[in-house]
Amino acid sequence: MLRFSIQRSTRYFSTSIPRQQQHLTDVAIIGAGPAGLSLAAALKANPTTKSLSVGLIEGSSLDPVKNFSQSPPENFTNRVSSITAQSVDYLEHIGAWKFIDQARIEPFDNIVAYDGLSNSRIEFDNMEMGTMCENINLQSCLLQRIEELNDPTLKIWDSTKVTNIANDTDDAANGWPVIQLSNGDSVKTRLLVGADGFNSPVRKFAAIESRGWAYDRFGVVASLKLKYEDYRSIAWQRFLPTGPVALLPLPEKNATMVWSTTPELSKLLVGLPEDVFIALANCAFVLPQVDLNYYYTLAQNEEYDELLSDIKWRFENYTSKPTIDIEDFPIALESVIPQSRARFPLKLSHADSYVSNRVALVGDAAHTTHPLAGQGLNMGQGDVKSLVESLELAMKRGLDIGNLLALEPYWAQRWPENHVLLGVVDKLHKLYSIDWSPVVAVRSWGLDVVNSLPMLKDFMMKQVSGK
The missing domain is CATH 3.50.50.60 (FAD/NAD(P)-binding domain)
Known part of the structure; x- marks a missing residue:
């Protein structure tokens, strides 16, 4: 006690x-x-x-x-954070980290971020990237x-x-x-x-x-189960025009999601039947934006049977293409923990x-x-x-x-x-909220360039990990 x-x-x-x-x-x-x-x-x-x-x-x-x-x-629980190596060092310094429940944390050593409109991507690989807790x-x-x-x-x-x-x-x-x-x-x-x-x-x-502004976006969080355990320890993030969607690793078959999107879509996502939500979440990491927009419309109209049937066909058809490597995407989601979905408004503020x-x-x-x-x-x-x-x-x-x-x-x-x-x-956030083709082309080129420059990537990794 x-x-x-x-x-x-x-x-x-x-x-x-x-x-x-x-x-x-x-x-x-x-x-x-x-x-x-x-x-x-x-x-x-x-x-x-x-x-x-x-x-x-x-x-x-x-x-x-x-x-x-x-x-x-x-x-x-659905309130999960990425703790940098620098923060862990400080928690160890004050004598607290030894009390963390090690069975409920998941270190990750890789971040994959990719553009939802072009599939250009950048990968960070570092043994001290962070820990999900x-x-x-x-x-x-x-x-x-x-x-x-x-x-x-x-x-x-x-x-x-x-x-x-x-x-x-x-x-x-x-x-x-x-x-x-x-x-x-x-x-x-x-x-x-x-x-x-x-x-x-x-x-x-x-x-x-305190100055700042609301983004007119909500973050949807959820605790999820994967179809099978992912041993790759990767934090995934895909930038969609409506906002980024992230899948972050937890022990065994568990994962946590943060899906940033419009107020209307966020309200829809937290209220969908669990199987429909999981189907849409899987699509959000793989399928083109035009397909996602179609499925959002079906979900809004509560045409769930047609949505699930079409997603199954389209997902199998898309991932079987020779140009698509399924290893470039997260492990498929199996289920969402009941009552774990929630949404919160996103804002920037600074005192x-x-x-x-x-x-x-x-x-x-x-x-x-x-x-x-x-x-x-x-x-x-x-x-x-x-x-x-x-x-x-x-x-x-x-x-x-x-x-x-x-x-x-x-x-x-x-x-x-x-x-x-x-x-x-x-x-x-503002850069990846733009879907104008010239901007998409320039940012995709920039992402590919950064991904090909190890020294610049190392510098960026140090900023992310705090080391």
């Missing part, structure tokens, strides 16, 4: 009114996703920052995370590391929502943030860290602007700053990106690493950890790095 202090907002019948408390912490973290848990573990694993009192506040229950290590679900598995390993550290100055409130954030004085430059909790308690903190996602209340409290007086932002609170590069979670881990290093340096210099002088090195390092990556991913 977990031994660190967890406070719950659950109320029990009582004849007396419980006394509300104000807690005082050096660092208060809002959000217990991968970034928030990683920050809490890293602060307590660091010899310099471990003396800081830390509060971690999460609106949802952490019971599923705590129970994961002892009784993981039979099937893989369920988000809850990562959260579990971080929570177990926190348990191992068993630090009494770390307090966790789960099932506890933030109802308000305000300064304890009218002078914002000198005041400390006070967080009001749904259980009636409050937390006064020297440094408030927002790891609370895209709609960050912490960012709004700090009056930090103007990651810090203000007594406030820092990490992860999605600071930036969101298109999933085509699989870098969202890794950007958050990079934020955590940099923030802890900045706080460590501030403490060694005798600075107040909530002061801008202590926080600005974090922002100065991470904002430019993240801005470059956000820009590259955004431009890739």
